[in-house]
Every structure is written in structure tokens, then in C-alpha cells.
Amino acid sequence: MDERPGTQSDSASAGKTAPPVRPLSSDQQPATKADLYAAVDAMRADMRELLEQVSTLIKEANQK
Numbered sequence: 001m002d003e004r005p006g007t008q009s010d011s012a013s014a015g016k017t018a019p020p021v022r023p024l025s026s027d028q029q030p031a032t033k034a035d036l037y038a039a040v041d042a043m044r045a046d047m048r049e050l051l052e053q054v055s056t057l058i059k060e061a062n063q064k
Contacts, residue, residue: 031039
């Protein structure tokens, strides 16, 4: 009998089985480079919009 940690004789793993392996659905597929670049572009656009809003708020606060 093998007594190394992590083997079936280990009391912590006794009685546990791994879940069945299923193919990934289309919404769980890994992102492609194009997906990542599109996400970065969208984040940049959001950041640009936020910076413009912050700049506007700062200008308004300085005018008061």
C-alpha cells in the first residue's frame, strides 16, 4: 500500500471522486487573441470616457 500524501490511501482524499470531464460549451471556450484585444479596446474607451467625466467635474469644482 502506498502511503504518500495525495494518493488514494490518503485519508483526506478517501471516498472522493473527480467530477466527470465534459467538453466546454461555446460560452466557456478560452478567449482568443482577438477577444482579448477587443476587451482591451472596450476598456480603453471606458477609461477615456471616465477620464473626461473626471476632468469635467474638476473643472466645475475649480470654477466654484
